[in-house]
Amino acid sequence: MSRDPVPDAVEALTPLREVIARHGLAARKGLGQHFLLDLNLTSRIARAAGDIGEGTVVEIGPGPGGLTRALLIEGAARVIAIERDGRCIEALADLIKAADGRLEIVEADALKVEIDSLGAPPRRIVANLPYNVSVPLLIGWLEKAGQIASMTLMFQKEVADRITATPGNKSYGRLAVLANWRCRTRKLFDIPARAFTPPPKVISSVVELVPYDEPPHPCDMDALQAVAAAAFGQRRKMLRRSLASLNVNTEALLETAGIDPTARAETLDIAQFAALARAYMAR
Numbered sequence: 001m002s003r004d005p006v007p008d009a010v011e012a013l014t015p016l017r018e019v020i021a022r023h024g025l026a027a028r029k030g031l032g033q034h035f036l037l038d039l040n041l042t043s044r045i046a047r048a049a050g051d052i053g054e055g056t057v058v059e060i061g062p063g064p065g066g067l068t069r070a071l072l073i074e075g076a077a078r079v080i081a082i083e084r085d086g087r088c089i090e091a092l093a094d095l096i097k098a099a100d101g102r103l104e105i106v107e108a109d110a111l112k113v114e115i116d117s118l119g120a121p122p123r124r125i126v127a128n129l130p131y132n133v134s135v136p137l138l139i140g141w142l143e144k145a146g147q148i149a150s151m152t153l154m155f156q157k158e159v160a161d162r163i164t165a166t167p168g169n170k171s172y173g174r175l176a177v178l179a180n181w182r183c184r185t186r187k188l189f190d191i192p193a194r195a196f197t198p199p200p201k202v203i204s205s206v207v208e209l210v211p212y213d214e215p216p217h218p219c220d221m222d223a224l225q226a227v228a229a230a231a232f233g234q235r236r237k238m239l240r241r242s243l244a245s246l247n248v249n250t251e252a253l254l255e256t257a258g259i260d261p262t263a264r265a266e267t268l269d270i271a272q273f274a275a276l277a278r279a280y281m282a283r
Helices: 005-011 016-023 039-048 066-073 086-091 093-099 131-143 157-164 174-182 221-233 239-246 250-257 270-282
Strands: 056-060 079-083 103-107 123-128 150-156 183-191 204-211
Touching: 005 066, 005 093, 016 086, 039 066, 039 123, 039 150, 039 183, 039 204, 056 066, 066 079, 066 093, 066 123, 086 103, 093 103, 131 150, 131 157, 131 174, 150 157, 150 183, 157 174, 157 183, 157 204, 174 183, 174 221, 174 270, 221 239, 221 270, 239 250, 250 270
Parallel strands: 056 079, 056 123, 079 103, 123 150
Antiparallel strands: 150 204, 183 204
């Protein structure tokens, strides 16, 4: 059986460092750009995304196309890459041609793009996220999680630890509550700073998030965000004090949710936060 010509054509492209030099792609700090050029690492990320041979892979900030190339080589049926930097879009022209219809570039700010408007399902988001917008992007995708099959995302390690943290862990907070309420999460592997051009000042980590068909502990996401933000806003205080910013009777709220008013936010699991959110909505 002959090999698929698309990976062959992609593998034959000019090395990424030459593409960067030719197009003057100095990474821009304001866009949070750190380019990952090591094909071994980008291929590892692409493989971690699972079955990308059907549906649509959505990539954010492809830059010169390192991860994009890996996704195509690993058999992605269709890749839609969102890029706001016009220099990078120009630099991706040869890759678009080599992809033979499998790659579409959308020039836009990813924060303003409705994920459920992109391509056919199942949709998988695979991205080396710009650090400066990684958390707002994730929160927006959690709100649309029913339209997403999986997310394989790179964050700075500190953010990855916050996403995957469990009760009692020092990194456990609002982000862990929201992410684990809506998805199964796990950290896959770390990537050292030296793997990037230019190197960031921090280690990066790849995280897998697989949305539940329905949250195991139903509640309103806005209410969940509100109670988690209040609870962790003063995480060292008992809940009867830290929840005061909600402007409700906290003792009654906690009684309705079946939670000890002397407990602290870091000890509550996802089910208890969901119970708090339901009680808050009821009031």
